[in-house]
Amino acid sequence: MLIQGLSRGAISPLLLFCRRYIRVVVPVLVCWLTACSSHPPTPAVFASGYLADRGVVRLWRKDDTPQHLTTLVTVFSSLQGNDVKTTLYRFQQGVLREVQQTATSPSQGEVRLRFDQSGNVSFMQRQLPDRRESLSEDDIALYQFDARRLLALSDSLRTGKVSLMQGHWKAGQVTTCDGKTVRPDFDRASLAWIAQQNEHAGGPLGIAWLESPEGTQLLQVAEADFCRWEPTAETW
Numbered sequence: 001m002l003i004q005g006l007s008r009g010a011i012s013p014l015l016l017f018c019r020r021y022i023r024v025v026v027p028v029l030v031c032w033l034t035a036c037s038s039h040p041p042t043p044a045v046f047a048s049g050y051l052a053d054r055g056v057v058r059l060w061r062k063d064d065t066p067q068h069l070t071t072l073v074t075v076f077s078s079l080q081g082n083d084v085k086t087t088l089y090r091f092q093q094g095v096l097r098e099v100q101q102t103a104t105s106p107s108q109g110e111v112r113l114r115f116d117q118s119g120n121v122s123f124m125q126r127q128l129p130d131r132r133e134s135l136s137e138d139d140i141a142l143y144q145f146d147a148r149r150l151l152a153l154s155d156s157l158r159t160g161k162v163s164l165m166q167g168h169w170k171a172g173q174v175t176t177c178d179g180k181t182v183r184p185d186f187d188r189a190s191l192a193w194i195a196q197q198n199e200h201a202g203g204p205l206g207i208a209w210l211e212s213p214e215g216t217q218l219l220q221v222a223e224a225d226f227c228r229w230e231p232t233a234e235t236w
Contacts, residue, residue, distance in 0.1 A: 045062045045236075048210070049219055051219065055083075058226075059072065068093045071235075072089040072090075074087045074089075074150060077220065077224075083105050087101040092117070101143075106129050110126070112124070160212060164209075165210070166206070166227060169205040185216045190218040193221065205223060207220070
């Protein structure tokens with residue numbers, strides 16, 4: 001074997017080099033690992049969306065791997081009217097721990113739900129304009145079902161690299177919510193629809209679309225500032 005063919009004299013310098021190398025590299029490696037553990041990178045936020053039956057759903061997902069925490073924020077905007085519903089879901093180790101939902105329509109109120117690690121309800125409340133009330137078991141089950149469905153859907157959208165883009169439309173180009181100027185590759189039908197909306201608009205147009213390896217899909221065009229719906233640092 002090769003090892004048996006090596007002389008002791010050939011091995012000794014190699015071992016000496018390795019020992020010196022280890023003495024130098026290990027402290028540097030330990031310092032580097034310590035720095036990384038004390039300043040973990042900020043988890044990236046994934047944004048996507050899809051067309052629902054009666055409106056558009058925008059979805060933002062942030063994974064905090066060290067904390068085993070996943071946060072989903074969804075914004076449903078109706079295609080008829082100005083109703084907007086925002087829902088936040090928090091998962092700890094894949095288990096739903098919290099739901100918060102607010103709506104622009106006062107009649108829908110505000111919903112808060114918290115669950116323990118076993119999935120049992122530890123707090124629930126629906127705040128209406130004139131009263132507070134508890135949620136039924138069917139209501140709670142529906143929120144749990146939606147949470148699991150959206151978590152699985154966000155996995156699929158992220159795997160498919162379907163990304164949400166939003167901004168303000170002007171003269172054939174878009175200023176995105178983070179200040180970049182882009183020219184989306186819309187098809188003729190989408191451009192015609194944007195032109196029609198722009199012709200009848202009394203103010204700036206907000207625009208939202210999806211980008212993926214398969215192409216570009218227009219989601220929504222309206223006289224609205226879609227950027228204000230995007231989660232802020234305080235949201236997470």
